[in-house]
Amino acid sequence: MAYIITDSCIKDELCVEACPTDCIHPKKDEEKFATSTQMYIDPKECIDCGACVPACTSNAIFSSDDLPGDKQEFAEKNAAYYG
Numbered sequence: 001m002a003y004i005i006t007d008s009c010i011k012d013e014l015c016v017e018a019c020p021t022d023c024i025h026p027k028k029d030e031e032k033f034a035t036s037t038q039m040y041i042d043p044k045e046c047i048d049c050g051a052c053v054p055a056c057t058s059n060a061i062f063s064s065d066d067l068p069g070d071k072q073e074f075a076e077k078n079a080a081y082y083g
Helices: 012-018 071-083
Strands: 001-007 061-063
Touching: 001 071
Parallel strands: none
Antiparallel strands: 001 061
């Protein structure tokens, strides 16, 4: 079970600061930050700790088990960003 960021992400990087494995990108100092509409969690690097969830002020992060039905496409979008 990985965590997934959805379209309500405001790219404030609070989740990045909370993540112990550095699996959330793009960061402000990365080239893709300006053109990305949201942050993404690498499903292969995520250790399922959930530290990002309470750090997210926009309620954009869900576990794959709790991802709302209307947000299912974001599981693929997060994985595709890293693929």
